[in-house]
Structure formats: C-alpha cells, structure tokens
Amino acid sequence: MVKIHERKFVSADPDKCVGCQICEYICSWTKEKAFNPLKSRIRVVRVNQLVNMAVTCRRCEDPPCVAACPRDALTVSEETGTIMVDMDKCNGCGWCIEACDYGAIKKLFMSVTCVKSKVSLNVSNGVLKKP
Numbered sequence: 001m002v003k004i005h006e007r008k009f010v011s012a013d014p015d016k017c018v019g020c021q022i023c024e025y026i027c028s029w030t031k032e033k034a035f036n037p038l039k040s041r042i043r044v045v046r047v048n049q050l051v052n053m054a055v056t057c058r059r060c061e062d063p064p065c066v067a068a069c070p071r072d073a074l075t076v077s078e079e080t081g082t083i084m085v086d087m088d089k090c091n092g093c094g095w096c097i098e099a100c101d102y103g104a105i106k107k108l109f110m111s112v113t114c115v116k117s118k119v120s121l122n123v124s125n126g127v128l129k130k131p
C-alpha cells in the first residue's frame with residue numbers, strides 16, 4: 001500500500017482560482033474525451049460571488065468513503081491511493097458522498113426516465129474501474 005506522504009493529488013489555491021472551469025473542461029477531455037464538466041474529476045465550487053475553490057480527492061489514508069459503501073463498490077489503488085469505482089456494484093445510494101468531508105465525490109449522471117437506470121459516480125481525481 002502506498003504511504004500517505006507518497007499520495008499525490010491536485011491542490012488549487014483559492015486565492016488564485018477565478019472559477020473559470022477550464023480545469024474541469026481539460027480534465028473531462030483527458031479522462032473521458034469529452035468537454036463536459038460533469039465528467040471532470042476536479043470540481044469548481046463557488047463559495048460566494050468572490051470566492052471559488054477547485055476541489056479534488058485528497059486520497060485519505062483510511063478513506064471514509066470506502067468504509068461507508070455498503071456494496072464494496074469503492075476500492076483504493078495499492079500503487080497510487082486512487083479511489084476507484086466499480087460501476088457494476090454502485091447503485092448510487094450516495095453514502096460515499098455523505099462520508100467525504102472534502103466534497104470530492106459527485107454524481108456523474110442520472111437518467112430519470114427509467115427506474116432501473118444506473119446512477120453513476122465520479123470520484124474526483126480518480127479513475128473508473130472498468131468491469
């Protein structure tokens with residue numbers, strides 16, 4: 001397991017962030033080949049009209065998001081500490097979202113047209129674990 005001081009994550013300086021969201025567009029293109037902020041691993045939060053903050057996963061050593069998942073859908077990469085989502089196991093209950101103090105997990109997309117549609121999650125700075 002990767003040590004805590006070896007876990008790297010992106011950190012944004014709120015004094016410099018203007019909330020332009022370019023980081024979200026570039027991230028979604030890099031990870032998903034789409035210019036779609038909803039698919040970005042970094043998330044810009046507007047605290048108020050003057051203060052913006054870009055949020056990413058801190059890669060906690062003992063991640064509460066993983067412990068909170070009732071379906072074992074979240075795992076930690078042994079090499080990097082990245083949180084990974086198994087889309088087949090995730091049912092979109094949102095316990096992991098509640099458990100993360102940093103607000104690093106968000107819902108990626110949701111179809112309201114069919115009750116059986118999957119609700120998927122996007123862990124900031126993480127990778128989606130392919131089945």
Ligand code: SF4
Binds near residue numbers: 060065099100104
């Ligand atoms: S998603 Fe949140 S709780 Fe989970 S490792 Fe990242 S920062 Fe920690």
Ligand code: SF4
Binds near residue numbers: 073085090096
């Ligand atoms: S939303 Fe998915 S990953 Fe999060 S706690 Fe529920 S089943 Fe687990």
